[in-house]
Amino acid sequence: MIIIQVIHIYYLDRTLTFKTHLTKLKGKLSSRNNILHKLAGSSWGSDANTLRTSALALIFSTAEYCAPVWEGSCHTKLIDTQLNSTLRIITGVCQPTRIDWLPVLAHISPPELRRKEATKKMYQKLLDSPDLEINPILQSPPKHRLKSRKPIWSRGNQLLSQNFNISEAWTNSWISSDFPNKNLITSPSVKIPVIHIYHLDRTLTFKTHLTKLKGKLSSRNNILHKLAGSSWGSDANTLRTSALALIFSTAEYCAPVWEGSCHTKLIDTQLNSTLRIITGVCQPTRIDWLPVLAHISPPELRRKEATKKMYQKLLDTPDLEINPILQSMDKFLDSSDIPNKNLITSPSVKIPGFSLPRREWVLLNRFRTGQGRCAELMKLWGYTKDPNCACNVPQSMSHILDDCPLYKFNGGISNLHSVTPEALNWLKALPLRL
Numbered sequence: 001m002i003i004i005q006v007i008h009i010y011y012l013d014r015t016l017t018f019k020t021h022l023t024k025l026k027g028k029l030s031s032r033n034n035i036l037h038k039l040a041g042s043s044w045g046s047d048a049n050t051l052r053t054s055a056l057a058l059i060f061s062t063a064e065y066c067a068p069v070w071e072g073s074c075h076t077k078l079i080d081t082q083l084n085s086t087l088r089i090i091t092g093v094c095q096p097t098r099i100d101w102l103p104v105l106a107h108i109s110p111p112e113l114r115r116k117e118a119t120k121k122m123y124q125k126l127l128d129s130p131d132l133e134i135n136p137i138l139q140s141p142p143k144h145r146l147k148s149r150k151p152i153w154s155r156g157n158q159l160l161s162q163n164f165n166i167s168e169a170w171t172n173s174w175i176s177s178d179f180p181n182k183n184l185i186t187s188p189s190v191k192i193p194v195i196h197i198y199h200l201d202r203t204l205t206f207k208t209h210l211t212k213l214k215g216k217l218s219s220r221n222n223i224l225h226k227l228a229g230s231s232w233g234s235d236a237n238t239l240r241t242s243a244l245a246l247i248f249s250t251a252e253y254c255a256p257v258w259e260g261s262c263h264t265k266l267i268d269t270q271l272n273s274t275l276r277i278i279t280g281v282c283q284p285t286r287i288d289w290l291p292v293l294a295h296i297s298p299p300e301l302r303r304k305e306a307t308k309k310m311y312q313k314l315l316d317t318p319d320l321e322i323n324p325i326l327q328s329m330d331k332f333l334d335s336s337d338i339p340n341k342n343l344i345t346s347p348s349v350k351i352p353g354f355s356l357p358r359r360e361w362v363l364l365n366r367f368r369t370g371q372g373r374c375a376e377l378m379k380l381w382g383y384t385k386d387p388n389c390a391c392n393v394p395q396s397m398s399h400i401l402d403d404c405p406l407y408k409f410n411g412g413i414s415n416l417h418s419v420t421p422e423a424l425n426w427l428k429a430l431p432l433r434l
């Protein structure tokens, strides 16, 4: 696996700056951002969770392929510009929004840190495999010929020795930078896993849950259909990876809980459609063929495997608590001196509003970041002449939110950030296009 990954760099230039490779990759990412744009404009694919999953499956996975090899290149900016566009599409924030906000709002770690994490992992893996040909090189690395080149053995070794931790690194960079509203977020990275079964019926047959899930899978199959009809996303590997990330992961979420239900057929019908899209076989094809052709084990067996694993995990974990992580985050909160830090009740929760309709989600993010199409900024960007609000003072985002006699929200940024019912009503009723 590892060796194959290393070999597949398109263009190995003699100088090892990876410029050509990264330029090609940039083009690829740009066309994938286009389809994400299309999704964001659709009625069925535009919720933040779907966009985020699609972005990870279609764009980030491509952007990070072989990343440990070229992570040290001075041309990584080419890739980051595209990934920032991706994050902008997910969150709906506008162009001038500080890029520090993007990963937080989209709940995807900053690209640079994701690559470092990947490098660290790969380096550790290589070190742990004494049979690999590259192993002796790592044990006694060659002398640097060019100071500017940073091969994986020096980067990996450095990351390991400084005990690189992606969420710590992210939190530190968040805290050390300074921009509007940043104290809404204290620890940008942690997400609490919560079991989120929609409908627990009294009989525990999970019929309602599985019926809802079926609908969800059906609309995701639509995305896959679109991909299959595109010129750049229709190869089977892309389809298979997307299917696993978008559809199977959803279909198998909490599966050990409902695996024993007699309504699992509802899910399997959808998964068979997924497999049909990947493989291109027609409707009457026997379903036994589908998993074989798509190289994905039969759904029922995948669920059994998941149940076994989860059961084993529960057995092996006498003391199932996420507590230690949360406690270390709380210490972090207390030690840092942040004004308004009481805005944050629980620093480790995924940012509120992910499930809002696209308009409200986008609007919310624009108020959080203070960047939107308000008159003051529109003038600054050269789109209009008048920076004033209808109430005759300069119209900034915070003016609209806090001060404007016509539009203001009485709950302030903190209630807006946590999307109280009043905040949501206010967002919905706000007659401005920001």
Ligand SMILES: [Zn+2]
Residues within 6 Å of the ligand: 389, 390, 391, 392, 393, 395, 399, 400, 403, 404, 405, 406, 407
């Ligand atoms: Zn006003």
